[in-house]
Every structure is written in structure tokens, then in C-alpha cells.
Amino acid sequence: xxxxxxxxxxxxxxxxxxxxxxxxxxxxxxxxxxxxxxxxxxxxxxxxxxxxxxxxxxxxxxxxxxxxxxxxxxxxxxxxxxxxxxxxxxxxxxxxxxxxxxxxxxxxxxxxxxxxxxxxxxxxxxxxxxxxxxxxxxxxxxxxxxxxxxxxxxxxxxxxxxxxxxxxxxxxxxxxxxxxxxxxxxxxxxxxxxxxxxxxxxxxxxxxxxxxxxxxxxxxxxxxxxxxxxxxxxxxxxxxxxxxxxxxxxxxxxxxxxxxxxxxxxxxxxxxxxxxxxxxxxxxxxxxxxxxxxxxxxxxxxxxxxxxxxxxxxxxxxxxxxxxxxxxxxxxxxxxxxxxxxxxxxxxxxxxxxxxxxxxxxxxxxxxxxxxxxxxxxxxxxxxxxxxxxx
Ligand SMILES: *Cc1c(COP(=O)(O)O)cnc(C)c1O
Numbered sequence: 288x289x290x291x292x293x294x295x296x297x298x299x300x301x302x303x304x305x306x307x308x309x310x311x312x313x314x315x316x317x318x319x320x321x322x323x324x325x326x327x328x329x330x331x332x333x334x335x336x337x338x339x340x341x342x343x344x345x346x347x348x349x350x351x352x353x354x355x356x357x358x359x360x361x362x363x364x365x366x367x368x369x370x371x372x373x374x375x376x377x378x379x380x381x382x383x384x385x386x387x388x389x390x391x392x393x394x395x396x397x398x399x400x401x402x403x404x405x406x407x408x409x410x411x412x413x414x415x416x417x418x419x420x421x422x423x424x425x426x427x428x429x430x431x432x433x434x435x436x437x438x439x440x441x442x443x444x445x446x447x448x449x450x451x452x453x454x455x456x457x458x459x460x461x462x463x464x465x466x467x468x469x470x471x472x473x474x475x476x477x478x479x480x481x482x483x484x485x486x487x488x489x490x491x492x493x494x495x496x497x498x499x500x501x502x503x504x505x506x507x508x509x510x511x512x513x514x515x516x517x518x519x520x521x522x523x524x525x526x527x528x529x530x531x532x533x534x535x536x537x538x539x540x541x542x543x544x545x546x547x548x549x550x551x552x553x554x555x556x557x558x559x560x561x562x563x564x565x566x567x568x569x570x571x572x573x574x575x576x577x578x579x580x581x582x583x584x585x586x587x588x589x590x591x592x593x594x595x596x597x598x599x600x601x602x603x604x605x606x607x608x609x610x611x612x613x614x615x616x617x618x619x620x621x622x623x624x625x626x627x628x629x630x631x632x633x634x635x636x637x638x639x640x641x642x643x644x645x646x647x648x649x650x651x652x653x654x655x656x657x658x659x660x661x662x663x664x665x666x667x668x669x670x671x672x673x674x675x676x677x678x
Pocket of ligand 1: 427510512538
């Protein structure tokens, strides 16, 4: 099949909900991908922070094929090994008490929101269901997570939205303004991903954590993008010096298979009970087996490597000294690059794709989320394409 044939079939039969680059990807190895016609791309996207181990990592392929050959799915009516093993590994490495598994970021955030409302209802009864979220956040595309998302542009067309969300700027004053007796939790990303790679101030986050503790509001951290080693620690909250009541994860957890979920602390461990929440595919054995393998690989040494690679990439970009690029923000291998001059970030991303480098955009920035396993050679190739494109 040629690219043109593929494109026509997609445009005819697939709902056109995505602005795709004029690029097809057929196969690859780590952060080096190939199209149907054999064109090579360096991948600074990892499928939007999903392919933690890059493309076709043999350890990941082995875990999946072994599990698929044994048991692919049976439902949550029965016990299976991979889910509890994964939950144990996640809890032991984060200080959390237990996990719930679903299939996507939005579904994970839905679970976290349900937990927060039920926690409050169980303890205080009705009238305390409001969740404060931040402007420029992104929490998903279901009606409730869309409502939680503090970007009015995403709300268009889909009214009426869910009730009981209020939005604050990431400042202490603005957050205080939105507080009240009707609140049950404060929900935020520590580095806003889709919103533009905006790292939150560490002191602010710690103050919010303390406020939550004083008021018995739940601290709800959306780590769908920042989690699973992306920022150089298993979860970003470990570098912010806070312990959330509930944290979500999704994108990178199973390295390319759909999985998401939540981690709850001791206080929140028993809020969601039989009959109050569930998911048919949740803790699917194949996805969970893949995730166990990923957690094994993402050990302390690997986390140091992620930090070092992030520094290397940041240094390489700054060293280009291009008038088209500005500051580089972010942590680990979650980087945002300011774009200056005539070209927008989207135009630059398109040009880079033409020249063989895949990057993402977020807000006004370029967003880089390479596989955590990207090699120095692959980073150098990507930086060379960036340099040549900017020249
Ligand atoms: C991607 C993302 C989501 C939504 O995840 P889906 O798997 O697309 O539902 C939610 N929150 C954050 C922070 C994200 O980056």
C-alpha cells in the first residue's frame, strides 16, 4: 500500500477527528521510525508520551507475547496475576496504598473524580462535590474530564457540562479565591502537558498540599503525562516533595498498550467499593504484563539516565543559538521549547516532520517527549535535523 492509498482510505472511512501530519509510520526500532516508503524519522514524541521504551523493544514484545499466549483476558470477575503484581510494584515505589486500573487517561481521571466526590459524600454528606482545577490544564475528553479541563476552547459545542468544577490560575491568590465550603478536592498536573509544558511552582504546590490537608480536601494529581518515569522520577510528585491523596497515570504505563489507572493513599484506599466503580478491560493481563516489565526497567539508574538525557537534549537545543527558538522548560524527557520569529510552533513542527524529525506542539511551544530509551546517537540525529531546518 502507498501513502496516498492509505490516506484516502483513512479520509473515507475514519472519522476525521485528528489533524494528521502528512506522514505514515509503518515500523521502527526505539526512536527511529520508518514510513511505508522507507523514509526515516527520528521520534521525539513517543506516541505522545506513550512508548516509554520506544518502538518494538524486545523486552516489551516478549512480555506481551508471553502473556498473550497464556491468557489475554478473562474479566475482573476472577483473579489474575499481572494486575496485582503491577499494583504492588507501583505502591511500593510511590508510598501509595492501592491501585485501580482502567484503559486511558480520561478514564483514570474519571475514577479520581468519582473517588473524591464519594470520599466527601461518605464523610460529610451532600453539598461538597466541587473540584478546583487550573486554567490551561488538560484532563481528558469525556464530558466530566472535559469540564475539569480549564481551557474554554475544549468546552465549545458540548454544553451542558458537568457541574461543580471551578478554575483557578496557578497562583496562591487565585486558588484561594475559588475555595469554599462546597469543595472536595484540588486537581492539577504538576507540569501542564497539553496546555504548553508549564511546570508548576514547587512552593505553590506544597502550599496547596498543606491547604488540602487542613481542609480535608483531596489532593488530586493528574500524572497521565508526567508519570511513569517521564520527568526523571517514577512520578513527578516525588520531585515536588508532596504525597497526593490520589494520583492518576496512563500514557506511558504500558508502553503502547491502552492502560490507565489511579493510585490512592491509605485514607482513600477503601472509598471505591464493589459496585461503585469498574471497567471491563481494567487490569487487562496483557497490558498489565507489559507495564510490569516497564516498571522493572525504570529503576533508579534509568531515572538518572532520563534526567541526563533531558539535560543533554536541552543543552543541544540551547547550543543551536537559533533566533527562532527561546527558552527550554520542563523536567527529564518532558521538554517545552519556546518558538520565536515568523514561524509558529505548528509550522515548525510540520517542517521538521518533512525533514525527518517528529515533534509535538503544546500551547505556543514545541513539546518533546522522546522515548525514555532514546540513544545519544538518535538525539544527535534529531538535533542535526533541527539545526538544518532552522538554518
Ligand atoms: C493525555 C492526557 C489526558 C487524557 O488521556 P487519554 O488517554 O487521551 O484519555 C489526561 N490528562 C493529561 C495530563 C494528559 O496528558
